[in-house]
Amino acid sequence: MKSTFSISRIRPLFTLSFALLLLAGSGTTSILAQNTNTTISPAAVSSDVSQYPTNDALLPGKGPAVTWEGFPKVWADRHKEWARTADKDKGAVVFLGDSITQGWHSLANAFPNIHVANRGIGGDTTRGVLYRLKADVLDLKPKAVVLLIGTNDIGYNANPEDVADNIRAILLALKNSNPNMPVVVCKVMPRSDRNLHAADRIEKLNALVEDFVKSQSNFVECDTWSIYADENGDCKKEYFNTDLLHLNAAGYTQWEAALKPVLAKLNLGTEKN
Numbered sequence: 001m002k003s004t005f006s007i008s009r010i011r012p013l014f015t016l017s018f019a020l021l022l023l024a025g026s027g028t029t030s031i032l033a034q035n036t037n038t039t040i041s042p043a044a045v046s047s048d049v050s051q052y053p054t055n056d057a058l059l060p061g062k063g064p065a066v067t068w069e070g071f072p073k074v075w076a077d078r079h080k081e082w083a084r085t086a087d088k089d090k091g092a093v094v095f096l097g098d099s100i101t102q103g104w105h106s107l108a109n110a111f112p113n114i115h116v117a118n119r120g121i122g123g124d125t126t127r128g129v130l131y132r133l134k135a136d137v138l139d140l141k142p143k144a145v146v147l148l149i150g151t152n153d154i155g156y157n158a159n160p161e162d163v164a165d166n167i168r169a170i171l172l173a174l175k176n177s178n179p180n181m182p183v184v185v186c187k188v189m190p191r192s193d194r195n196l197h198a199a200d201r202i203e204k205l206n207a208l209v210e211d212f213v214k215s216q217s218n219f220v221e222c223d224t225w226s227i228y229a230d231e232n233g234d235c236k237k238e239y240f241n242t243d244l245l246h247l248n249a250a251g252y253t254q255w256e257a258a259l260k261p262v263l264a265k266l267n268l269g270t271e272k273n
Helices: 012-023 071-089 126-136 151-155 160-177 199-214 249-265
Strands: 029-034 040-045 093-097 116-120 144-148 183-186 219-222
Touching: 071 116, 071 126, 093 126, 126 160, 144 160, 151 160, 151 199, 160 183, 160 199, 183 249, 199 219, 219 249
Parallel strands: 093 116, 093 144, 144 183, 183 219
Antiparallel strands: 029 040
């Protein structure tokens, strides 16, 4: 599927304002946020993101916010853990995403020669990542970032164009923070849960993001779609848990195998630092 990712999809003022926010120091900075009705409203993002905001208007980006009742606790618990490991995680290759990333419990063993930090939060969306990006990732001064995000947006019936715009904003913020930092962008994986039939929307999202990734230096794609998708775009059951959304052990082995040559080309993994 070929699609064109228009640079004009994100308003220049929003992109500039958000990038400036992420590069700013501590404190509260006003930015523009877009709610689920795609109207722009003022919002403020605090430097303390340890609690998920109760007001959806505080979330940057486009599309739906998380409605799962258990999400604020997962968010808070993850941030409590990261507060304890923040110093150790500085300079790591940061794996950023949702429950698929959080659930990679063998991440350090999969890449023993790489200093890794897991910054996945189960249930997170692209808007959540935008909200926490500076505190959870940029402040670590990462050596590289491996990004996988967007499936929960699709699960909330988000527009693929809006999700792609949010991912583009994440990538631009990473690039603005360190133009020389490599970023590996993993394709959103297939899912077959809840009879969603999401293949067309996920493939469209992946195509939009792929167009943008190819236009930027230091961004590289990892194909985490085709290795998991069957001929209908549904997930291959041998790589997923019974929920047909989350990876099983064999699925994580596949992800590891897909990432290793990508990381090697970026000279990551030759030695642990």
